[in-house]
Amino acid sequence: MLIEEIPKGSNVNSSTIYFTSSINLSARSIKQNDDGESIKKNRTKVNYNLTSLMNAQTNINQNDSINNGQLKSSQQIQLERLVSKRLSELDSTTKSFELPKNFQYTSIHSTGGGGNDKSSSKKSRLGNTPSTKKILAAKRNLNSYFEEERNLISINTILGLNYQFVDFTDLNKNKNKNKRRKIERIRPKLRLCCICGNKSNYTRCSLCGLYYCSVKCNNLHRESRCT
Amino acid sequence: MSKQHLVIDNGSYNIKAGFNTGEESKPIKVPNIISKTKDGHIHIGNQYEKHTNNYSQIQFKSPFEQGHLTSWETEKPIWDYTFDLTSKKEIDPSSTHLILTETPFQLPQLSINTDQIVFEEYGFNEYYRCAPASLVPFSIDSSVINFDFNLIIDSGHNFTWIIPVIYQNIYWAGVKKLPIGGKVLNNLLKEFVNFRHYDISDDPILVNTIKESTCFMADDFNQTLKKKLNNGCEFILPDFKITTTGFVKTTETIPPDAQVLKLYDERFIVPETFYHPEILFDNNSTTSSNQLVQSAPFKNLIDLIKESIYACPEITRPLLSANICLVGGTTNILNFQPRLLSELQKELPSNWKVRIFDNYNDIPKDEMQWYGGINLSNEDVLKDITISKKEYFEHGSNWCQKQFGFKNIT
Structure with missing residues (x-):
């Protein structure tokens, strides 16, 4: 089953992930619901199992552990979302601005150079052919390009690279106990006090989770950073 | 007019561009941004430096988004500006061979856009596009470093790429990326x-x-x-x-x-x-x-380098570890190489030699790829890998992408 409805309240701890979409269909629940309470919502949420849709389309689903077309657990998806949010926060520079409509660069050769060719520099933003005209006027962001991309394997490869450095260990893992994972040691994490920057291995703010190293820093933290 | 070779290393921080003029070829560096200073003026590349020396509240517009070249309407003026700086005369694309770099694992559609701009907008006669790391083996001193097996650590403005290059070809299955730059x-x-x-x-x-x-x-x-x-x-x-x-x-x-x-x-x-x-x-x-x-463990640079080496064929692994090259602007951080060396030696098998190079006879680390492109333009092999304008118009941009694009790891 590729598309099915999932009641909103139930926390399904399955290995598949359901992407909700708020299309206002009068879809009925296919599965019988055990809780029976959350069906009464007016607006039903249709949920797409994106991973299996991908796998169905690209038929790479079985026994290929290198590929990221594998089913991901919900925790992994959530983790990736958090990581990418933080990374894009760190990636953004200051406020960006829009280029003015008539902005163009006029080549120095066209004015003072005195050369014979003066044709090309005039139309610097217009584009010579229909396809380049389209590209130069696109003003699209990266996400829209990703959405348009048909080849899901390449998207998976490209996006998966961003999370290569997140070593996802399933919190309730048991199945791959006797695999290599066991041998890999886990490096202790570096914990630094959010106020003074010293090491802080044991203490952590109960409200916001930031680390601190002493009572003094904790008091300062409560006054300043704690949300 | 004789054929000229233009090499552009289109980094997301600096464009490194210049013609192959023999021994004394030198790239010019232009910041790959359009900026708007406090007083509302708009500047391309490094123009803002001449305009004012008060850079507070400066705003930037970059053609790149997460390392992907998305906005050609921003990139085009910067290229035009750069071309003006590279040569005294207006450049003549129809007699120019272009070597252009782009980030590894570029979204295919964006690569196709680039190809279209190169051929249809500028009209370059011949063109070769590749990831910057694959050019590094051409610029290293082959008496010191083996140029058939290299592990390139390219730490740039956006990301740090770990790229094994075997016989001057990128071994795609071993490519790793750390999103820190x-x-x-x-x-x-x-x-x-x-x-x-x-x-x-x-x-x-x-x-x-x-x-x-x-x-x-x-x-x-x-x-x-x-x-x-x-x-x-x-x-x-x-x-x-x-x-x-x-x-x-x-x-x-x-x-x-x-x-x-x-x-x-x-x-x-x-x-x-x-x-x-x-x-x-x-x-x-x-x-x-x-x-x-x-609770999630994160892999650091060392873990990813190890993974990258172990993803390569077994016989090449010690060769890769003995020929690690640091390139890119972020590797200029003081003490980068000694720290990496000491950490890697702890982690890799003790009978492997670990050599990390970061000194290339006065070539700055962020220009290694550009010099590699210059050296590649002197090689004969270039004939076999370039695409000419004629071929492009015959086969189209999708075919062009097939020639240059990365292959999916399967």
């Missing part, structure tokens, strides 16, 4: 300084100057942290009388009314993210309170 470090430093000292978020150029002049990689992080008071430095902020950029205080002569930024552990905690990526997620209210992020 100069920009992330800048923003992290900015957060530290904003919280502890002054608000400098208005002035990205100042942040970059502070990073470049003060940050260093600690030899032993724990020891350095304990003695952090010995590792302090004082950075004089710009006052537009003595200095417009700011500088590190060296002697006792300090201007009486200068604003001083005292930096201690920020100097080495920020670059430490290469070895402890969890620093990125601390001191941030959404991620630090989340159990999932806190």
